[in-house]
Amino acid sequence: MQALAAFVMRGRLAAIAVTAVAAMMPLLLWLSAAAVALVTLRRGVNEGLLVTVGASVVLGAVSAVSLGSPVPALQAPLQVWLPMVAIAGCLRVTVSLGRTLELAAGLAALAVLLFHLAVGDAGAYWRDMLVRASELFADPAMREALQQQAGDVAAMMTSLWFGNLLFVGVASLLLGRWWQGLLYNPGGFGAEFRGLRFSRAFTVAALVLLVLGGFAGGGLVYDLALVVSTVFLFQALAVAHALVHERGASRVWLVVVYLTLAPFARIYALLGMVDVFVDVRRRVSRPA
Known part of the structure; x- marks a missing residue:
């Protein structure tokens, strides 16, 4: 690398x-x-x-x-x-990684908003796309099964699409920052990432979106809530890295966290939000 x-x-x-x-x-x-x-x-x-x-x-x-x-x-x-x-x-x-990731979340939210304005009915747009994709399968049973599930999947596609773009974009930014550290500031990236923290104002706004999105059950607010909350996965990861580093624990714990990141993404995102107010890293840090 x-x-x-x-x-x-x-x-x-x-x-x-x-x-x-x-x-x-x-x-x-x-x-x-x-x-x-x-x-x-x-x-x-x-x-x-x-x-x-x-x-x-x-x-x-x-x-x-x-x-x-x-x-x-x-x-x-x-x-x-x-x-x-x-x-x-x-x-x-x-x-500031925190302010930068907040900007990334804001750009992703803007993209979601523009997408909804451009296509009108996002669910119908994705249903049409999924039905067209199902026609590529030669097996009639497979085509029928995919078409039957198109409606349920379409409701999540906008948040999945833009949430994935945001996650990959932030991960790529961190990789670029790590490269920069390797070349010009060895060891600097680790300390910077372990200190990642979002502002309380941004976190409160994300929590409000999550509550409103939960009541909406779909649509623009729901998509905005899920996409914006994606960046809090990285705060959860920063906490995990900080705890392992601070306590000198085995890196196996980090492997476990990364392996469970996808299936428990929403839980980790919520934990990242909680850390903004609780500051787990400060509470478990070793006394000077």
């Missing part, structure tokens, strides 16, 4: 190459976002934008040749790289 980070920082062309190639590889879009984050964190927003434009041109050319249109290549720049430049630029200026 350190060698890859060093290659990205060799120059603009190297950064563009890593960003574009990673985006073209299945399941490696997060790596391209981390490269954009590293460049922006180290060299500023202008350089991050130049790398984004350069990688977009490369992707557009490949898409034009292979698919007949450069338009499909716009998904990565619009959904991942440009927001990454914004949040990495915020971290570079504020040097």
Whole structure:
């Protein structure tokens, strides 16, 4: 990883190459976002934008040749790289992971709002998409089963889609920050991440959204609540890392936390919110 980070920082062309190639590889879009984050964190927003434009041109050319249109290549720049430049630029200026992740959550919430305004009925939009996807299956029984479940799944798709984008985006930002630490400030990232904390105002706003979303049972407020609460997973992880570090406990505990993160995501997010008010790290810290 350190060698890859060093290659990205060799120059603009190297950064563009890593960003574009990673985006073209299945399941490696997060790596391209981390490269954009590293460049922006180290060299500023202008350089991050130049790398984004350069990688977009490369992707557009490949898409034009292979698919007949450069338009499909716009998904990565619009959904991942440009927001990454914004949040990495915020971290570079504020040097605050908490404020930066709050901005990331705000951008994700704005994206959810714009999506609802653009499609009107988000549930109907996703139902149509899922029904179309089910038609790709040759087995009639499989198609019928998927179409029957389309309504239930469609109700969760907006929050799942944008929540996933937010989670991957923040994880990529943290990877870029870790790379920056490896190259220029060894050991700095660990202390910074263990100290991650959100403001009480932001947490109260998220809790209000969760309550309102619970009563709504779906729709815009419900989607906003679930997406915004995603970032509190990282506060829960920060607490876990801090406790293991402070107490000198086995890293097996961290493995357990990460393995259970997906099935218990909502519980961990709530624990992250609780820590804002309780400050578990301070309460269990060793006396000086």
